[in-house]
Amino acid sequence: MRRSKISELLISADAGYEVLVCGWIRTVRNSGSVAFLQVNDGSCLADIQVVVEGDVLSLLETTELCTGCSVKVEGAVVESLGKGQKYEIKASYVEILGTADSNDYPLQKKRHTLEFLRDIAHLRPRTNTFGAMSRVRNAAAFAIHTYFQKHGFQYIQTPMITASDAEGAGSMFRVTTLDLANVPKKGGVPDLSEDFFGKSAYLTVSGQLEAEIFAQAVSDVYTFGPTFRAENSNTSRHLAEFWMVEPEVAFCDLNGLADLAEDFLKNVFAEVIDRCPDDMAFFNQWYDKTTLSTLESIINSDFERITYSDAIAMLKRSEQAFEYPVEWGLDLQSEHERYLTETKIGKPVVVTDYPKEIKAFYMRLNEDDKTVAAMDVLVPRIGEIIGGSQREERYDVLTDRMREAGMEEAEYWWYLDLRKYGSVEHAGFGLGFERTVQFMTGMQNIRDVIPFPRTPNNAEF
Template sequence: MNSLSIKEILALNPVGQDVVVNGWVKTFRSNRFIALNDGSTIQNIQCVVDFESFDDALLKQINTGAALKLTGTLVESLGKGQNVEIQVSDIFVHGAADPETYPIQPKKHSLEFLREKAHLRVRTNTFAAVMRVRSALAFAIHQYFTQNGFYYFHAPIITGSDAEGAGEMFKVTTLDGKNPPLNEDGSIDYKEDFFGKETNLTVSGQLEAEAYAMALGKVYTFGPTFRAENSNTSRHLAEFWMIEPEMAFYDLDANMDLAEDFIKNVIRYVLDNCQEDLAFLEKRLLDEEKTKPQIERSEMPLIEKLKFIVENNFKRLTYTEAIEILRNCKPNKKKKFQYVIDDWGADLQSEHERYLVEKHFKCPVILFDYPAKIKAFYMRLNEDGKTVRAMDILFPGIGEIVGGSQREERLDVLKEKMAALNIPEEELWWYLDLRKFGTAVHSGFGLGFERLVLFATGMGNIRDVIPFPRTPQNAEF
């Protein structure tokens, strides 16, 4: 007899049939009631054991965390909270779990404790729900781009360029750290390294994706990226996943239209397909917020917040308009901001972005036309010579969730910008070639996948929406 998942059993509800189910024990009460879960759904299935029919030695192996194969008959449940249960006729123990040392017991655990048990924390309802939502979002992303004529492009993970210009990159080398080959001036001779040059883990697949967009029209990357930023905030990871579409013949307006439609579609998919998990996460969030001061509580429950994103247009305004709003707002005038806004040209911080979204407009915001000095070299310069065709999408509770731009397609302007920033042309000769051979208007954006999962699940720390977080001083598991 083939086994069924608990999700399948609960959906089919084949009362009276014999079934086989595999899973892990959540609880075993009174040597009679096993709550079994196999990860396919937030719901457990109750399995009823006639303890007189089984050997005591076998029953003693059934503890929280044990992996079992149960055979029995599906019957209508007499208890509350479930429609069906399994009357068990046979038990096979795949693997027992020592009740003295198994750390995921049926009680409330702190998220900090569970981060120390990242290999087991997905057995809790919270992390199982988060990871199922994460999986659904990943599927929705691929589905959206496929249905809209994009080609999936795999950008290299090892690169010789710093696409963002931030300089915070992880080096990739095979040289002896204690005795590397040196040049005459004492610097490391990277010509002796594996790739014959200095290389790093990528911070973005954008530049390479541009090359493919200029041949295939519309492409997207979805892969790991790395940032060696020594930041231990609840919003930063050293290893994270990025979605980066690039589109030939798209200007900034088309780019913003796509980004908004994309976000709404993937969130709508989760609303339609992860209802049980979202309901659980919403209740968890509401219970958590009862312990917070009133002023710190969210204005909307999780599901209502997601529906609000899907059902409302994003507010669009220029950076210049945003600066005026921020400069004249009460928190700025009373110096409540950590970074007070004085002049045009300031680099907006998370506190400013969240004020615009959560207090002023009370909806998602798209800011565009940023000062050239605070944005990357590849963004198209506007006619004013001061601003670039950049855009950021700001979300409540998150701040920036998407960053993008119309790319600079003019060879002469791009060369001037690279020279001003001391970026050698020989390092990006191939990128400049794209402007020599069939250049065209093109645009793209990047979305940090974990920030999207963070928003969709209502979790408060980015470490809790990725299976094994990589942060400063932490590469366990």
């Protein structure tokens, strides 16, 4: 008999037919002559209740029938006599595939703290929360690809190893094949010409520069891949390894980019709500009772757009007691961003045109000569979910800015070439995938929206 996923079974359920179901037991209720098994296979949030009685039960080693064991069940789908489920399986055959010694199986049929579950990341996908997280993450990734594919973007695989040591987005992990206990040296310093790439190499902090290359050849592209930051960040919204989505659009200015960001986010949110209603309802009930209503209102309203200068003026007028000063030229702090998006405006805010001194060299210089065409998309609770800009496409302006930033032009010869040959207006942004999932689910800690989080001092599993 073909195995049915519990999800298909519950969708198509009507009584009477025979099915084969495999999965893991969540809990057993046994009254001696009849036992109820809650079986879950991860295809959906819901368990299927399996009723075992008579000979089928007496043939089973009931001490092995416990939370965590895996089973194969054959039986008829019948209307349930009990409350709580419409259908159940009346078992004609039950086989225990793999036992799970209840003396030491860590998961119990009760709620565990997220902190405890992080220590057993190999088992936490078997919980409701992480099953739901896995399905939502999957649906979100699919929605992202779908959105771009529908809009004519090409998916570009940018390299994970980069030899340019100054991409400007924070400290990097070194990649080396040198023997650390015996590093070859020349003149007292490590001789990197002996290393695999013949020079220093690092894990990428962004696929942007390479994405720009393809945008200026095939127009609209996006990357979606792992990204690495070696910062010693210990917060609920930072990871050392995370997934980033980076569209890069040719013939597009900052306004067009903000339009894209808004339309993109709304579509992804709507798609996930549509595809994972049960999982989203679960997060809404147990983690943040406002998450669904917040997403719905975002989908159905326009993002607020303000300039950095407007933001500074708003913050000054607010008469809020901020810990950090509000002054034109200073970067917005978390507390300022949260005030804007949570208190003052109450929905996503796109802040644009930041002072050039606090933004990266590749962002396009505005007419005023003081600000650059940068944008941050801020959302309640998470803060910055998207950071992007229109890119500087003018060769002379770009080299001036690189010099101001004290950068080595020679290192970026290929990036500068793009401005020499057929340069065009273009823009792009980076979206933190985990921050997006975090925002959608209402999960407090980013470590709980990625299967295996990497943070300082933590690379188990």
